[in-house]
């Protein structure tokens with residue numbers, strides 16, 4: 244059952260961070276200005292040449308300038324979304340923007356400072372406070388934390404951080420990450436703990452955390468399950484899922500110039516982000532029937548949030564300074580498009596994968612089990628009492644309630660233990676028994692005592708488990724208590740009212756703005772010619788400036804498109820070159836037979852999105868390969884290593900060449916100084932040439948590195964080294980065979 248609602252747009256807000264110290268020190272100009280009341284943002288062109296150009300204007304659901312407080316964003320923009328998650332809707336908050344513009348600040352903020360806490364910690368507080376104030380509802384809250392880096396999914400809460408997870412799609416639960424760990428959390432402190440662990444793991448293995456976080460997407464997922472008695476007297480469970488997404492930096496990353504592995508890496512780095520852009524474009528285009536969700540892990544995982552059944556808020560983060568203007572405009576255009584995505588939010592009622600239901604059933608089952616144990620014990624007790632002469636009447640037993648059960652239990656165990664101990668002592672003291680017999684009896688008694696202890700332990704364990712599981716199911720006022728006082732509550736209420744009012748005011752202003760333009764166009768009756776001229780001139784001016792703005796926008800988008808296309812073309816060229824190399828290797832170095840064998844076995848796995856080999860069993864079914872009979876005595880035949888591979892029909896490629904054990908002779912390398920000295924020493928007197936005019940050539944002549952054999956091959960040993968002959972020291976006669 245699901246309550247459907249008409250469609251609603253993705254809510255897009257823009258937040259501009261303050262200038263940072265560096266920017267202020269460098270004296271950068273601020274090119275962004277915001278009209279918070281109207282939800283408008285103006286960006287002017289910092290170039291001197293275009294000083295008279297009108298600023299580019301964008302309108303959003305709301306905009307937040309550098310004075311905005313975290314709590315303002317929360318109350319106005321995020322709180323309503325988290326509220327609907329508590330009702331059982333799916334909700335997603337994206338932080339989009341260039342690195343360093345405040346995505347992480349918006350999502351996490353400074354956790355220790357309540358004023359500067361981001362939406363994630365604020366939502367923790369919100370969710371648990373809501374539960375503590377609830378009545379007649381049972382809640383289960385759990386959290387997961389994952390990261391997408393180079394199209395690989397890492398579970399940030401798992402012990403094994405080297406493991407990569409896969410996406411799976413099931414018709415009943417949709418797209419999900421297989422084996423993603425999730426932790427049930429009972430309080431703000433516990434869920435904060437989960438986040439801290441994830442954040443620590445995020446930095447593990449990253450050589451440069453800044454670079455890593457700017458290239459990876461972090462998704463914190465909170466699932467809130469709520470069980471409540473419906474009007475039909477049946478328990479119903481609603482499940483809301485909140486995705487809190489800190490996206491990778493949106494800045495353009497040059498992929499060109501890279502080759503091989505580096506190219507593969509580069510093309511993967513922002514694949515998810517460009518896929519997100521493509522999905523948004525396709526969604527708002529109206530003409531495209533195909534939405535490319537499958538192009539990346541991110542878009543597949545968040546499919547619901549983009550044109551699906553979730554509520555979505557996108558925060559576009561920008562910087563104010565002139566040197567960022569290109570990126571700022573790109574972000575604003577991106578955000579502007581995202582405004583037009585339509586979602587159809589719907590409450591998830593009684594989904595198949597609700598964990599709360601499993602919990603409730605398990606608790607019931609364990610309680611039954613516990614009851615049975617108690618029942619067994621009771622019967623034993625009754626029997627014992629009857630044997631004792633029935634001093635206590637049965638009626639007393641009926642009067643026992645569950646409350647004194649605990650006390651009673653303890654007494655029972657003690658009684659039993661004492662009884663066994665007494666019997667044991669009796670055996671020890673009984674002198675009529677033979678030693679062997681005694682030992683045997685003692686052993687039996689001890690075993691009984693051990694059994695008793697074990698039984699007791701098992702019972703206790705069971706009770707503890709029930710208690711533990713029950714403590715995880717949160718019930719307002721019972722195992723989760725609201726600590727805010729009345730004053731705080733009133734304050735909270737007021738804040739929310741103000742936020743709501745602000746929102747309505749902004750909406751009205753935006754509507755009025757639109758209407759102004761319309762009425763200007765509609766006013767067709769004029770009292771005088773002059774008035775008509777005035778109004779029409781005004782209208783013309785307005786339309787003209789609008790036209791200019793649109794023209795400018797078209798130019799900009801065209802330019803952007805061209806540069807993007809060029810980059811794509813370059814990447815394509817590089818990929819084609821790679822492909823050609825692979826083909827060359829394939830055609831020339833892989834035997835045709837083997838190639839055919841491989842091709843016939845390969846298939847494209849849509850789930851894994853990679854080429855895989857069909858398992859060999861398929862071939863066996865086709866009787867292409869006979870299985871080896873077992874040996875007569877029933878054991879498996881021993882196989883040599885190579886034969887085993889043969890049997891498994893692993894590719895029969897030619898053997899690798901053995902690794903070489905010899906090396907090519909290499910002339911000894913002599914330190915250049917020594918070489919020079921040696922050469923000097925071995926030089927014939929009249930061979931020395933010194934050119935006083937050119938020092939570099941002198942240097943070259945002396946630093947030839949290794950010792951050169953004379954071309955004549957004649958050994959030169961025996962020649963006396965010498966100082967240049969006094970007769971002609973600077974310009975010796977060149978000799979034909981000696982290199983100059």
Ligand code: ADP
Pocket residue numbers: 259260261309340341342343344345346347348349457560
């Ligand atoms: P991103 O995650 O987008 O790369 P960060 O959130 O790390 O950017 O922000 C970069 C720096 O700017 C941080 O030091 C952060 O504290 C600061 N900052 C960002 N937004 C704001 C803001 N609205 N107010 C104050 N400081 C901010």
Ligand code: MG
Pocket residue numbers: 343346347348456457489
């Ligand atoms: Mg960040």
